[in-house]
Amino acid sequence: MTVDxxxxxxxxxxxxxxxxxxxxxxxxxxxxxxxxxxxxxxxxAPVEVDLSGLSPGDIRTVEWRGKPIWIVHRTEGMLARLGDHDALLADPQSSQPQQPPYCSNPARAIRPPYFVAVGICTHLGCIPVYRPEDVATATGADGPGGFYCPCHGSKFDLSGRVFKNVPAPLNLEVPEYGYLSDTRLVIGEHVGPG
Known part of the structure; x- marks a missing residue:
């Protein structure tokens, strides 16, 4: 037999x-x-937020990726108080990467009047309370205002920077975001200048 x-x-x-x-x-x-x-x-997916109804001093909470995202419309007085208490903060210059590079500034924002942050304490994941005028439990009667976590007592200023000697080790996280217009914000992607 032959093999072909x-x-x-x-x-x-x-x-x-x-x-x-x-x-x-x-x-x-x-x-x-x-x-x-x-x-x-x-x-x-990115979330769009209309800022037109957000009055100075108010906070709005939206959900993105299952997390609460705060948008705070800071007043001129709130912004003026941001530099008055750096000595009380654990990371006043925001050295830890808890924000995108374009938010590495004292206001931790693209546009200083609007602060955008993940509303979860960096200690054990509780939801802090917004106290715009005074975080008395954080700094005494002349506190600068900010956020207070009722679970374990962590305190953050109006830029989400953590105070010293509290359980939270890091500043509040700032998500990636940008502006579509003067009154439209998108959370989850960076668009526009900044």
Whole structure:
């Protein structure tokens, strides 16, 4: 019996090609199942916020990626008080990377009147309380205002910077954000200058 080597090579190549195509076709649904669902993509999608109804001194909370995001419209008086208490803060220059580079400034904001932060304490994840005029429990009667965490007593100023000698180790996190217009903010992506 004679072996036809040419025919054997052709059959081997055809079988290998068919097997490779079958493997690729079988792996497509498997790889597609690893992609996030539409609901998961929507949960992580950027969120737009209309700032037009937010009065100076007020705070608005929106949800992004399952977290509360605070937008505080700071008054001129609030902004003026930001530099008065640096000696009381653990990280007054925001050296730790808790904010995007374009928010590494004393106001920790692109536009100083608007402070945007994740409303979760950096200690154990409680939700601090907004106290715009005075965080008396934080600094005494002449406190600068800010945020107080009732769970374990952590205190943050109106730029989300943590006070010394409290349980929270870091400043409040500032998410990536940007401005679509003078009255529209987008949280979750940086757009525009800054």
């Amino acid at each position: 080597k040419h025919r054997r090579r052709i059959l081997l190549a055809a079988t290998s090609t068919a097997g490779g195509v079958g493997l690729a076709a079988a792996s497509v649904p498997f790889i597609a199942s690893m992609q996030p669902s539409a609901a998961a993509r929507a949960a992580g």
